[in-house]
Amino acid sequence: xxxxxxxxxxxxxxxxxxxxxxxxxxxxxxxxxxxxxxxxxxxxxxxxxxxxxxxxxxxxxxxxxxxxxxxxxxxxxxxxxxxxxxxxxxxxxxxxxxxxxxxxxxxxxxxxxxxxxxxxxxxxxxxxxxxxxxxxxxxxxxxxxxxxxxxxxxxxxxxxxxxxxxxxx
Amino acid sequence: xxxxxxxxxxxxxxxxxxxxxxxxxxxxxxxxxxxxxxxxxxxxxxxxxxxxxxxxxxxxxxxxxxxxxxxxxxxxxxxxxxxxxxxxxxxxxxxxxxxxxxxxxxxxxxxxxxxxxxxxxxxxxxxxxxxxxxxxxxxxxxxxxxxxxxxxxxxxxxxxxxxxxxxxx
Numbered sequence: 001x002x003x004x005x006x007x008x009x010x011x012x013x014x015x016x017x018x019x020x021x022x023x024x025x026x027x028x029x030x031x032x033x034x035x036x037x038x039x040x041x042x043x044x045x046x047x048x049x050x051x052x053x054x055x056x057x058x059x060x061x062x063x064x065x066x067x068x069x070x071x072x073x074x075x076x077x078x079x080x081x082x083x084x085x086x087x088x089x090x091x092x093x094x095x096x097x098x099x100x101x102x103x104x105x106x107x108x109x110x111x112x113x114x115x116x117x118x119x120x121x122x123x124x125x126x127x128x129x130x131x132x133x134x135x136x137x138x139x140x141x142x143x144x145x146x147x148x149x150x151x152x153x154x155x156x157x158x159x160x161x162x163x164x165x166x167x168x169x
Numbered sequence: 170x171x172x173x174x175x176x177x178x179x180x181x182x183x184x185x186x187x188x189x190x191x192x193x194x195x196x197x198x199x200x201x202x203x204x205x206x207x208x209x210x211x212x213x214x215x216x217x218x219x220x221x222x223x224x225x226x227x228x229x230x231x232x233x234x235x236x237x238x239x240x241x242x243x244x245x246x247x248x249x250x251x252x253x254x255x256x257x258x259x260x261x262x263x264x265x266x267x268x269x270x271x272x273x274x275x276x277x278x279x280x281x282x283x284x285x286x287x288x289x290x291x292x293x294x295x296x297x298x299x300x301x302x303x304x305x306x307x308x309x310x311x312x313x314x315x316x317x318x319x320x321x322x323x324x325x326x327x328x329x330x331x332x333x334x335x336x337x338x
Contacts, residue, residue: 022329047250051243056225073242074220080249081216111329118323121223149318154287156325160191160280 022159027113028106030155031127031145036061039068043079043094044086046071059126060095065142066131067103069095072123103128104147114152124148191328196282197275199324200296200314205230208237212248212263213255215240228295229264234311235300236272238264241292272297273316283321293317 035053037046039060049058050073057072075094080086104113104125113125127145204222206215208229218227219242226241244263249255273282273294282294296314 022325044250047246051247056242073225073246077216077242077246077249078220080246081213081255086250111326114322114326114329118319118326149322150287152322152325153283153318156191156321157280157283157287160283 022111023109025110025155026106027104027108027110027127027147028145030110030151031106031147032151034059034126034143034146036065036143037071037091038062039090039092041091042087043071043076043084043089043091046091047073047076047086050076056123059143059146060091061143064131065144066140067098067101067126067128067143068092069097070101070126071095098141101126103141105129106144110147110152110155113147117147117149117152191280192278194279194324195275196273196277196279196296196316197314199279199320200275200316201320203228203295203312203315205234205312206240206260207231208259208261210260211256212240212245212253212258212260215260216242216245216255219245225292228312228315229260230312233300234313235309236267236270236295236297236312237261238266239270239295240264267310270295272310274298275313279316279321279324282316286316286318286321 035049035055036059037049039062041049041060046058046060050056057070059067060069060071062068069092071091071094075096076086079089079094102116102120102122102125104116104127106127106129116125117123125147126141126143127147128141129144131140131142204218204224205228206218208231210218210229215227215229219225226239228236229238229240231237238261240260240263244265245255248258248263271285271289271291271294273285273296275296275298285294286292294316295310295312296316297310298313300309300311
């Protein structure tokens with residue numbers, strides 16, 4: 001019998017190799033284009049944008065692409081149920097303000113971002129970078145993308161089909 | 170020097186082991202409880218149920234838990250925008266009928282189900298079993314759960330953190 005080719009065990013198990021691979025995938029590798037409206041937009045027009053773009057939420061931005069808030073289908077539906085006139089209502093009134101929004105960044109590992117989505121029970125995270133406009137306050141952020149559960153589900157399918165972390169980055 | 174403990178390479182790479190592990194996870198291992206309303210429910214009451222249960226869609230069932238259709242926030246929002254009175258509108262009018270719904274089963278690998286979600290651009294799949302009531306038509310199905318992108322995202326986080334397919338089944 002010919003000798004088998006032997007390997008030495010490296011001390012890493014399959015799962016830790018997998019974890020390493022998943023950890024190489026960053027938010028910027030899988031994020032979607034953000035759908036935004038400006039602060040002066042009416043709730044009605046925000047809904048129209050949601051339908052046209054087929055997204056569950058839109059980001060409300062101030063001049064310079066600065067994140068001001070998020071409006072979801074749920075927010076609008078609640079107001080519509082209450083009988084308010086959405087034409088006369090600015091999104092600013094019903095949006096979740098930026099101070100209460102969980103965000104991610106392009107360089108964040110997708111695993112960390114996915115954990116934020118689960119822990120905070122949200123559908124998507126705005127992908128932000130510090131705004132570098134002159135005179136901006138330190139806490140202001142520009143929206144450059146959005147990370148959704150759809151993005152994560154797609155990565156899951158790709159990894160499960162054997163197209164792993166090596167396809168990214 | 171003491172000899173290292175040697176292993177023989179099995180011919181399987183990390184990724185195929187991972188794929189095997191992911192493929193052991195079935196829909197029934199991760200599914201959520203379905204939120205249902207009956208066919209006679211008004212669109213308004215369906216929305217109230219969505220808010221109380223904090224879900225993006227509810228399943229419309231006929232007697233015996235038979236799946237009749239699905240109503241999403243998007244469906245209701247569209248109708249509300251049009252100015253219809255949701256109190257007077259039965260969900261039956263705005264639901265997506267069962268003939269057009271993509272479903273999954275408890276025993277389906279989660280990877281296959283996740284692929285259905287991505288390929289069909291839906292947020293969730295009803296988990297169904299053949300209805301075994303006397304005299305039922307062959308194509309009737311009872312709803313036993315719902316599989317959402319949240320369920321998939323949670324599995325992704327668990328696998329990425331090193332709690333893999335072995336935790337399931």
